[in-house]
Amino acid sequence: MTEFLQHIVNGVSVGTIYALIALGYTMVYGVLKLINFAHGDVYMVGAFCGFYLSNALGADKDPSLTKALVVFVLSMIICGVLGVVIERFAYRPLRQRQRLTALITAIGVSLLLEYGFQLPSIKALGFPFPPGPTPRFFPQPFTTIEFDLSGVHLSNYDVVSFLLAVGLMLMLQYIVYRTRFGTSMRAVSFDSQIAGLMGINVNRVISGTFFLGSSLAAAAAILYAGSRPKIDPLMGLMLGVKAFVAAVFGGIGNVPGAMVGGLALGLAEEFVSGYTVSSYRDGIAFALLIVVLLVRPAGLFGTFRPEKV
């Protein structure tokens, strides 16, 4: 029983991270119908932003809550801006073209971030940028305290990251369903041309969507790196694919679906690696994707919209 509970704790802790990243995929897919391949790499950039900012603020030697908060918020903003820049220069010029062209540039941006970050560092900068291919250790924002609830191990990181993730998701839910921006976002997602005719600034809405999604990815990266401190330029590749699977599982384009999908995927991975062979862990997401595509291609909460001419 304790083992079962422990798996649930671990699964939820990973699942919230998947959910935060999946939200970015699902929102961008909602407004642009584009799989933003670079999203997983924005997540990676978020982790490195946190790494550089903590080193610059001295949070590695003298951790404090204020510094942790500053690092968290600044990384979110930097990544949000990065998302907007990527959209502006790589996706917007191609919006009227075939969807495949935008997909290829998305892959290009993703590779550029992954392999650009693996280049040898530039000496003149004074800090190791680009970080190079060797993994680096993310400084702990605050000291770990382990709780032991009748055999179930739980750290303060798990609690904090769970609460923060849920807080961010609630905030997003509020933005999407209760604000003016959220209304226009849903309008663009429904039909961007008509939304434009109704006086919605489609470009601004798309930029805003990229900002929201990318900053959530940065938040996920810092929450993840806080407890699993090894970060490297390729960390976003597999995680990005998994988060995308979570988004498809929940129904791509659907915000609550992405959250449920992320949690479900986290739990499924944890149970499979806990009760069977742990090296199959990376296969679960793929198997799940195949099953979803076969049985219910619109996902759990998605509605299937036939393609119109």
Next chain:
Amino acid sequence: MDTSTPSAGPLRTLGLAGRSVTPLAVTFVITLIAYTLLQRAHADYPSIVLTVAGINIIMAVSLNVVNGFTGQFSLGHAGFMAIGAYTAAKIMLGLHHSQIVGLSPFISDQIFFFFALVCGMVTAAVAGLLVGMPSLRLRGDYLAIVTLGFNEIIRVIIENTPFLGQATGLSGLPRITTLVWVYMGVVATVMAARRLAESTHGRALLAIREDEVAAEAMGVDTTGYKVRAFVIASAFAGLAGGLLVHQIQLCTPRSFTFIRSIEVVAMVVLGGMGSVTGSILAALILSVGVEILRSVQEFRMVVYSLLLIVLMLTRPAGIFGTRELWDLLPRPFGRRRASPAGGTP
């Protein structure tokens, strides 16, 4: 179609067979001469570069069937290459000490190798069927993510299977891939791709690329054709895999990573999606370019990624677009015939 072919039964069959056999026979003679000359001159390096370029051509042209003709997007071509490679390698290792009765060891090895390559193609095709069936029912971008995932999963499975040598891979393979084998493979792939493009099947694929909804309305079984194109492409990727591992005499999961898939995608995009000659040219340029730029290896992927972005932003059609080389030649030399892969670039 070809008016010069006599319409009488047996003669026509003979003519059609000739059309298939002649290019292969000509290639066989030419590459055999080139191979012997290179062997005589002890020019190992050019020979290796040419072999690798040939394998890349097979990969690029076969991926073009999916990404170019059909307008889908596969990102896991190296996964199918791995399946073909491991199948062929396992068969060659299993038959290592056997020999067909009454034949010299050399000839018997060549026959075994042919058998191994065909088996590799079959297993890769079956894998293509399994991956393609669920994902090709949906729109093209799902295929991208499924094949990317598939590529990684294949690697994970190989690294955890003792039968396949795990991360160290299978070593001690015979070095049996020669220029002759590779360029016979190239000609077979190119012929298959060109004939596919000119057939009814190919026209259905092009219709799917241009407008899937309209194609479906015209009675094209879109999913069926997409899956078949994907299976054909996977089979040739398997062939390339079998050839590659018997060139480097080592079969490791490291040879079939996501990076290799991306290299092939870059070749197809650079050459022009839908242009077989474009893919050949791009594969040659990039394979030789990598050799020239060996000193700046770490920039290779950055260059590929910039190439993809800049090409899409400035010239999304690639070098040739959907046209073939002869469509661009001046009239006296060029066959001015409406190329089926053509249309508006």
